[in-house]
Amino acid sequence: xxxxxxxxxxxxxxxxxxxxxxxxxxxxxxxxxxxxxxxxxxxxxxxxxxxxxxxxxxxxxxxxxxxxxxxxxxxxxxxxxxxxxxxxxxxxxxxxxxxxxxxxxxxxxxxxxxxxxxxxxxxxxxxxxxxxxxxxxxxxxxxxxxxxxxxxxxxxxxxxxxxxxxxxxxxxxxxxxxxxxxxxxxxxxxxxxxxxxxxxxxxxxxxxxxxxxxxxxxxxxxxxxxxxxxxxxxxxxxxxxxxxxxxxxxxxxxxxxxxxxxxxxxxxxxxxxxxxxxxxxxxxxxxxxxxxxxxxxxxxxxxxxxxxxxxxxxxxxxxxxxxxxxxxxxxxxxxxxxxxxxxxxxxxxxxxxxxxxxxxxxxxxxxxxxxxxxxxxxxxxxxxxxxxxxxxxxxxxxxxxxxxxxxxxxxxxxxxxxx
Amino acid sequence: xxxxxxxxxxxxxxxxxxxxxxxxxxxxxxxxxxxxxxxxxxxxxxxxxxxxxxxxxxxxxxxxxxxxxxxxxxxxxxxxxxxxxxxxxxxxxxxxxxxxxxxxxxxxxxxxxxxxxxxxxxxxxxxxxxxxxxxxxxxxxxxxxxxxxxxxxxxxxxxxxxxxxxxxxxxxxxxxxxxxxxxxxxxxxxxxxxxxxxxxxxxxxxxxxxxxxxxxxxxxxxxxxxxxxxxxxxxxxxxxxxxxxxxxxxxxxxxxxxxxxxxxxxxxxxxxxxxxxxxxxxxxxxxxxxxxxxxxxxxxxxxxxxxxxxxxxxxxxxxxxxxxxxxxxxxxxxxxxxxxxxxxxxxxxxxxxxxxxxxxxxxxxxxxxxxxxxxxxxxxxxxxxxxxxxxxxxxxxxxxxxxxxxxxxxxxxxxxxxx
Numbered sequence: 001x002x003x004x005x006x007x008x009x010x011x012x013x014x015x016x017x018x019x020x021x022x023x024x025x026x027x028x029x030x031x032x033x034x035x036x037x038x039x040x041x042x043x044x045x046x047x048x049x050x051x052x053x054x055x056x057x058x059x060x061x062x063x064x065x066x067x068x069x070x071x072x073x074x075x076x077x078x079x080x081x082x083x084x085x086x087x088x089x090x091x092x093x094x095x096x097x098x099x100x101x102x103x104x105x106x107x108x109x110x111x112x113x114x115x116x117x118x119x120x121x122x123x124x125x126x127x128x129x130x131x132x133x134x135x136x137x138x139x140x141x142x143x144x145x146x147x148x149x150x151x152x153x154x155x156x157x158x159x160x161x162x163x164x165x166x167x168x169x170x171x172x173x174x175x176x177x178x179x180x181x182x183x184x185x186x187x188x189x190x191x192x193x194x195x196x197x198x199x200x201x202x203x204x205x206x207x208x209x210x211x212x213x214x215x216x217x218x219x220x221x222x223x224x225x226x227x228x229x230x231x232x233x234x235x236x237x238x239x240x241x242x243x244x245x246x247x248x249x250x251x252x253x254x255x256x257x258x259x260x261x262x263x264x265x266x267x268x269x270x271x272x273x274x275x276x277x278x279x280x281x282x283x284x285x286x287x288x289x290x291x292x293x294x295x296x297x298x299x300x301x302x303x304x305x306x307x308x309x310x311x312x313x314x315x316x317x318x319x320x321x322x323x324x325x326x327x328x329x330x331x332x333x334x335x336x337x338x339x340x341x342x343x344x345x346x347x348x349x350x351x352x353x354x355x356x357x358x359x360x361x362x363x364x365x366x367x368x369x370x371x372x373x374x375x376x377x378x379x380x381x382x383x384x385x386x387x388x389x390x391x392x393x394x395x396x397x398x399x400x401x402x403x404x405x406x407x408x409x410x411x412x413x414x415x416x417x418x419x
Numbered sequence: 420x421x422x423x424x425x426x427x428x429x430x431x432x433x434x435x436x437x438x439x440x441x442x443x444x445x446x447x448x449x450x451x452x453x454x455x456x457x458x459x460x461x462x463x464x465x466x467x468x469x470x471x472x473x474x475x476x477x478x479x480x481x482x483x484x485x486x487x488x489x490x491x492x493x494x495x496x497x498x499x500x501x502x503x504x505x506x507x508x509x510x511x512x513x514x515x516x517x518x519x520x521x522x523x524x525x526x527x528x529x530x531x532x533x534x535x536x537x538x539x540x541x542x543x544x545x546x547x548x549x550x551x552x553x554x555x556x557x558x559x560x561x562x563x564x565x566x567x568x569x570x571x572x573x574x575x576x577x578x579x580x581x582x583x584x585x586x587x588x589x590x591x592x593x594x595x596x597x598x599x600x601x602x603x604x605x606x607x608x609x610x611x612x613x614x615x616x617x618x619x620x621x622x623x624x625x626x627x628x629x630x631x632x633x634x635x636x637x638x639x640x641x642x643x644x645x646x647x648x649x650x651x652x653x654x655x656x657x658x659x660x661x662x663x664x665x666x667x668x669x670x671x672x673x674x675x676x677x678x679x680x681x682x683x684x685x686x687x688x689x690x691x692x693x694x695x696x697x698x699x700x701x702x703x704x705x706x707x708x709x710x711x712x713x714x715x716x717x718x719x720x721x722x723x724x725x726x727x728x729x730x731x732x733x734x735x736x737x738x739x740x741x742x743x744x745x746x747x748x749x750x751x752x753x754x755x756x757x758x759x760x761x762x763x764x765x766x767x768x769x770x771x772x773x774x775x776x777x778x779x780x781x782x783x784x785x786x787x788x789x790x791x792x793x794x795x796x797x798x799x800x801x802x803x804x805x806x807x808x809x810x811x812x813x814x815x816x817x818x819x820x821x822x823x824x825x826x827x828x829x830x831x832x833x834x835x836x837x838x
Contacts (some may be wrong), residue, residue: 017483053782073468092463162734170553172800172802173800181801181802182800182801182802230677231675232674244768246768248667248672248674248679249672249673251668253667253769254668254770255651255667255769255770255771255805256650256651256770256771256772256805256806256807257770257772257805257806258803259767259770259800259805260667260768260769260770261768261770262767262768262770262800262801263767263768265767265800266685266764266767266768267687267760267764267798268687270689270690270691270700271689272689277800279798281689311622322766337541341686345686346768347683347784348678348681348684349663349665349680349685349765349768349769350672350679350768351673351674351675351676351677351678351679351680351681352674352675353675354725357544379593379686379698381678381696382591382600382601382676382678382681383591383600383601383602383683386674386675386678387675387676388675388677415582
């Protein structure tokens with residue numbers, strides 16, 4: 001009677017193939033990662049326990065742990081438990097205090113650098129307000145390079161090794177070539193950001209990668225939500241543009257060439273206003289930052305001033321709405337309706353369990369959420385919106401850099417020997 | 420430098436867990452399926468070869484093959500190759516001529532029953548033109564039951580065993596309860612089709628399941644396209660409503676509760692016309708069958724007559740367009756534009772390698788395809804539409820029943836012992 005589970009299995013059949021031959025080195029890398037991820041996810045344990053849990057022979061575990069110790073990724077220490085009979089047990093712990101990943105978000109209004117250690121602590125964080133769209137790309141890369149250099153210097157001072165840098169950019173990105181193909185909100189097209197940035201940094205620098213900001217936000221939100229067992233999730237990031245990171249069946253949806261999640265230009269506006277991308281009627285003209293500010297205040301109003309920190313401008317909107325200002329409330333209500341229209345569409349197509357609203361929605365979304373949920377519930381085809389919940393991100397504008405840092409660190413968990 | 424591949428791996432990490440304990444019986448089922456799928460995908464081979472290819476011990480393979488033979492799923496016979504030295508080799512072949520899956524599509528204008536054997540032959544096929552939306556649900560189920568009984572009788576006469584029946588319905592389906600939650604094109608809501616149909620069939624019948632028609636079309640198209648290595652594919656089925664089956668990363672996208680792929684009600688129409696679902700501006704009001712007929716001909720024109728076979732009405736439109744009829748050509752061009760608008764949206768969100776246009780598009784889409792491709796290319800954010808190709812299905816209105824039959828058969832490949 002279960003049609004769909006069988007369908008899921010059908011696709012497994014379609015994909016089943018002979019397991020690929022792997023060389024010894026690759027098996028060892030895999031096992032190093034396996035042990036390290038187990039220590040991260042399930043906590044400290046003895047070598048004997050690692051052998052039992054992984055099914056690896058004890059001498060192999062001893063050798064793997066020794067390599068992880070020498071790489072500075074784990075340490076061995078006595079168990080905390082007192083009063084045990086016999087030789088005190090020795091536990092293996094993840095020791096990631098001295099290793100970090102760096103995430104760098106280049107948004108339309110700021111550059112945000114965040115270094116996160118393997119143990120999850122923030123080793124460095126800095127944000128500068130920059131009107132990126134009004135600046136030359138070269139100047140933006142200069143500034144970004146300066147921020148990263150400051151970060152690297154601080155890490156070196158603290159004895160922390162960076163393993164990788166991920167740039168987060170609001171646009172269509174070719175990760176293989178390190179190029180931003182098209183980021184209309186920044187006014188960038190075919191910009192080799194990885195090469196451009198490498199040239200601005202002293203060698204050697206850790207490997208630099210570039211990713212779409214909304215996908216990196218989704219990684220940060222997914223890591224956050226993991227404990228709740230969510231497998232299908234859409235993270236919508238509101239900035240000047242609107243992006244989405246989509247998790248389906250526990251995996252980041254990339255699509256065939258890595259461009260999935262470009263939701264900002266869905267043609268939903270019946271008035272078909274022109275978007276910065278040149279197309280007509282794009283969703284982000286209805287629900288992006290420009291829309292909320294345009295609806296809420298006339299030109300000249302301080303909330304339009306790009307030199308004021310974005311959080312402060314949003315806090316001002318929030319204050320006005322809460323004090324009963326009719327125009328602000330109408331603006332929020334209008335954007336809530338239009339936001340819900342797109343969310344409902346995405347819920348019909350993707351049937352997520354959770355839609356997380358991040359970016360600027362983290363700051364004023366509490367005033368829109370009830371309306372958004374009502375409209376989504378009314379508009380989605382499946383009953384009760386197919387079980388879809390709409391929630392606000394708690395990470396706010398920090399999420400993209402955080403996702404970038406997670407991604408850089410993930411390389412360590414996949415291949416600890418690359419440290 | 421590879422941000423996105425690392426992201427893909429990150430999600431694997433997130434999902435990694437201890438492998439689940441399995442009992443002996445379950446392992447045996449898994450191995451039976453493994454051997455059967457290998458014979459299907461890689462062709463006939465000797466027991467020794469099966470042992471070598473699967474890594475299973477020879478005595479286990481002997482016992483598995485014996486069970487598959489007794490289940491009537493494989494047979495052993497001499498190798499075709501002549502002149503070999505020594506004892507003539509014996510090869511194991513899939514022998515699926517006597518086992519079939521049944522797919523039954525209930526569409527707005529016909530009921531289509533198709534039985535497909537394990538070896539891929541059509542064992543039974545029948546289609547009746549029915550104006551389903553104008554009939555009572557009970558009468559439609561009566562008719563469907565009658566068609567299935569005729570199919571079962573024919574199969575019995577031919578000595579073919581049906582292993583399962585999958586109903587394909589254009590709507591939101593709850594597969595667990597066998598219920599059609601909402602199928603606006605049929606006018607159905609909360610209809611227990613599996614129970615309703617079971618009650619109309621003589622017992623015992625093979626297990627009955629219900630699935631969304633567009634998802635089943637996607638399965639049929641994916642099986643068709645598999646040889647080409649496509650992993651990311653959207654199948655858009657044009658009927659009175661518009662549905663989609665989405666394959667991402669080689670797997671059917673189900674979403675958290677199985678409702679993914681409801682693309683017909685994306686609010687894309689700037690004129691916000693009312694849809695049969697009650698919402699305003701749904702995509703299917705722009706590109707569904709009603710739209711093309713409304714745009715192409717006045718009321719009273721024979722192409723509107725629901726009693727004429729749909730293929731014949733579409734053939735008439737095709738003939739008019741090819742003979743230069745301006746109104747028909749304008750209608751096709753308008754629908755092509757609006758179709759492309761939605762395809763571009765889906766390509767932005769999902770970044771597929773291929774979009775397959777099925778259903779009525781199979782019949783007149785050749786006259787729209789060039790325009791659709793142009794608009795998609797112009798509208799999708801990623802360069803060259805992110806590599807997305809738009810093609811026509813070759814399965815036409817047969818695809819949903821075919822996908823249903825594949826799905827029913829898949830149960831055999833997953834668990835041959837259940838035959």
